[in-house]
Amino acid sequence: MSDNSFNKEDYLNMELLRFTTAGSVDDGKSTLIGRLLYDSKSIFEDQMETIEETSKKRGEEYVNLALLTDGLKAEREQGITIDVAYRYFATPKRKFIIADTPGHIQYTRNMVTGASTANLAIILVDARKGVIEQTKRHTFIASLLQIPHVVVCVNKMDLVDFSEEAFYKIKDQFRDFASKMDIPDVHFIPISALLGDNVVDRSENTDWYEGPTLMYLLENIHIASDQNHIDARFPVQYVVRPFRHDFPDYRGYAGRIASGVFRPGDEVMALPSGFTSKVKAIEIEGEALDEAFSPQSVIMRLEDEIDISRGDMIVRVGNQPEVSQDIQAMVCWMNEKPLQPRGKYTIKHTSKNARCMVKEVQYKMDINNLTRMEDDKEVNLNDIAKITIRTTEPLFFDDYRQNRITGSFVLIDEATNNTVGAGMIV
Amino acid sequence: MSKYYLNHLRELESESMFVIREVAAQFENPVLMFSGGKDSIVMAHLAYKAFYPAKIPFPFLHVDTGHNFDETIxxxxxxxxxxxxxxxxxxxxxxxxxxxxxxxxxxNASRNSLQTVTLLDSLEKHKFDAAMGGARRDEEKARAKERFFSHRDDFGQWDPKNQRPELWNIFNGKKNMGEHFRIFPISNWTEMDIWQYIVLEDIAIPNLYLAHEREVIERDGVLLATSDFITIRENETPEMKMVRFRTIGDMTCTGAVESTAANLEDIVQEVASTRITERGGRSDDKRSETAMEDRKKQGYF
Incomplete structure (x- = not known):
């Protein structure tokens, strides 16, 4: 390979931003995504040709950008989005992954799925309608899943004559109900996804708006500190033993750092045994690192030979997670078969599997008006509830608000092996 | 900017290594599907990195249509x-x-769709319970909805409307006897990421990806390399052209593009400015709008 003008470092300056969009067709969500993809030149000619042809065949007046995101046959036929679809685009500054999720109430499960890995959520509000139930639902899910940044796009500004008053009224409405929720960083942008105002280019119609365009915000919002770099947690995923004569007695713990920073020489403790040792080396493909941090996948080696296997966790002495068999969590139910009170499930938490029993449903959330329902405790598909569970063996965990990796788990139905619940430890 | 941040390639690399290790940990008898194409070469590289200094703890499977470029083999x-x-x-x-x-x-005969049967037979014969593939979500719209861990029933079929939810980085590989999983560790990579990563990590690739002179015919807007496996029609004239391949598969359906990109840097530039998806050169996807979804449901990659 030649080493001419090509600069590998150029790539090193690109960050990855994962964001989620929730909304229905009426919100202009597909139009917005279509515009982001189109204006960043991420729609290819053959993709465009295919959807133009399909639009024409179906007798639609304009090119239906929703066809870009609706991938499954059933979705195209019914004109609805069933599943989370992942979209990709890049600008010279960042690479973006969009988890595009349907917005209707039946699909809370998909919104939760899309939100679980997102750094940022785009919430669309129709400038004519203002904050509606769906807005509250989306915002609640963003807050529940602890998406660090929320961008409220007040869309269809063209239909309210780009009125400053309309925009600020919605901003106030939103702030009012969101103040009860835990959202660290909220931005508001007046846009028209259809006409492009403030999406990629600054609008001449909103001279009263001094904030950034959506694209500018996506490219520049500070995400490096979204990761928890304080609490050092290393769930052991796999034990690497090469059995090679050039690596005698080598024993490495492979895993992805969940949070915090580890360095050679750190005093660490293995859970559940409680044995302590020191970090001897941290490596990727044999190359020793001075320090390693989330979300790096590495191999860690310790000074002492202690018994550690998959499901164990290496943490720093002096900063330990909670260790308990009794866990309280918010759970989003993902299956048609309701949660069984006192039912037994497999719980999957970091690299650990255990069994658990749901001891109590404390309350269910009414996600339309954000109130607790203490009387109705039947947890059905798309319901969100606070539950207490007891596990067969202790888990090592943190509050989900502090740690999205060690604070999350899924519940698995032991008869069907299906993932039926998504839990956030409180 | 915080010093604790990974650029996008390292973050994708880290995610993929995590997934590959999960497969080795959760399954008894996994396999990596290797086609000789750039995506599977990157997968092999990631698997090597994930377990080094130990050897890759699973075999590779090549579903061979018999219509290969010699270079690939x-x-x-x-x-x-x-x-x-x-x-x-x-x-x-x-x-x-x-x-x-x-x-x-x-x-237009192609063995592409026949691969499904051979693949399912091979999985069954060797009792593989997880088959890792290099499919990416950006390739095609049905793949955009695919999970990292994709559950398959007794018949190896994909049920897109009834997929398991997949949250955070928790992957549920539980299954009953006879079922298996397809696993897609590089789901979140784009064609551009693959090429950038090949440059970053200095990964060797077959020369077919670089511009070279080759005899081709044009069919339905796609350039196909002439070979014993292609029947030339009356109105088609073979010509020598400077071409390269964006994907490498069965010779009968893998289209070339005209290109002068002779090194990796040129390719990255070319990919950045190109306006056609890489599967735009695959006549197997052109058969109908849902060609990929239909094949996937039956157990295709």
């Missing part, structure tokens, strides 16, 4: 030697000889 064999990996070849020719499948007829 030479490259494959050299790489397997280097990695010390056990290669299993599932032969479409053998499936045809046994009468398990019937070869398509006519000038």
């Amino acid at each position: 030479r490259f494959r064999d050299a790489l397997m030697d280097k990695l010390g990996v056990n290669l299993i070849v599932g032969s479409v020719q053998e499936s045809i000889d046994r009468g398990d499948v019937v070869e398509e007829k006519g000038p």
Whole structure:
């Protein structure tokens, strides 16, 4: 390979931003995504040709950008989005992954799925309608899943004559109900996804708006500190033993750092045994690192030979997670078969599997008006509830608000092996 | 900017290594599907990195249509030697000889769809419970909805409307006897990421990806390399052109693009400015709008 003008470092300056969009067709969500993809030149000619042809065949007046995101046959036929679809685009500054999720109430499960890995959520509000139930639902899910940044796009500004008053009224409405929720960083942008105002280019119609365009915000919002770099947690995923004569007695713990920073020489403790040792080396493909941090996948080696296997966790002495068999969590139910009170499930938490029993449903959330329902405790598909569970063996965990990796788990139905619940430890 | 941040390639690399290790940990008998294409070469590289200094703890499977570029096979064999990996070849020719499948007829005949049968047979014969593939979500709209861990029933079929939810980085590989999983560790990579990563990590690739002179015919807007496996029609004239391949698969349906990109840097530039998806050169996807979804449901990659 030649080493001419090509600069590998150029790539090193690109960050990855994962964001989620929730909304229905009426919100202009597909139009917005279509515009982001189109204006960043991420729609290819053959993709465009295919959807133009399909639009024409179906007798639609304009090119239906929703066809870009609706991938499954059933979705195209019914004109609805069933599943989370992942979209990709890049600008010279960042690479973006969009988890595009349907917005209707039946699909809370998909919104939760899309939100679980997102750094940022785009919430669309129709400038004519203002904050509606769906807005509250989306915002609640963003807050529940602890998406660090929320961008409220007040869309269809063209239909309210780009009125400053309309925009600020919605901003106030939103702030009012969101103040009860835990959202660290909220931005508001007046846009028209259809006409492009403030999406990629600054609008001449909103001279009263001094904030950034959506694209500018996506490219520049500070995400490096979204990761928890304080609490050092290393769930052991796999034990690497090469059995090679050039690596005698080598024993490495492979895993992805969940949070915090580890360095050679750190005093660490293995859970559940409680044995302590020191970090001897941290490596990727044999190359020793001075320090390693989330979300790096590495191999860690310790000074002492202690018994550690998959499901164990290496943490720093002096900063330990909670260790308990009794866990309280918010759970989003993902299956048609309701949660069984006192039912037994497999719980999957970091690299650990255990069994658990749901001891109590404390309350269910009414996600339309954000109130607790203490009387109705039947947890059905798309319901969100606070539950207490007891596990067969202790888990090592943190509050989900502090740690999205060690604070999350899924519940698995032991008869069907299906993932039926998504839990956030409180 | 915080010093604790990974650029996008390292973050994708880290995610993929995590997924590959999960497969090794959760399954008894996994396999990596290796086609000799750039995506599977990157997968092999990631698997090597994930377990080093131990060897890759699973074999590779090549579903061989028999219509290969010679370069692909030479490259494959050299790489397997280097990695010390056990290669299993599932032969479409053998499936045809046994009468398990019937070869398509006519000038557009391709063995591409026959691969599904050979693949499922190979998985069953070797009792593989997880097959890792290099499919990416950006390739095609049905793949955009695919999970990292994709559950398959007894018949190897994909049920897109009834997929398991997949949250955070928790992957549920539980299954009943006879079922298996398809696993897609590089789901979140784009074609551009693949090329950038190949440059960043200095990964060797077959020369087919670089511009070279080759005899081709144009069919339905796609340039196909002439070979014994292609029946040239009356109105088609073979011509010599400077071309390269954006994907490498069965010779009968893998289209070339005209290109002068002779090194990796040129390719990255070319990919950045190109306006056609890489599967735009795959005539197998052009058969109908839902061609990929239909094939996937039956157990295709």
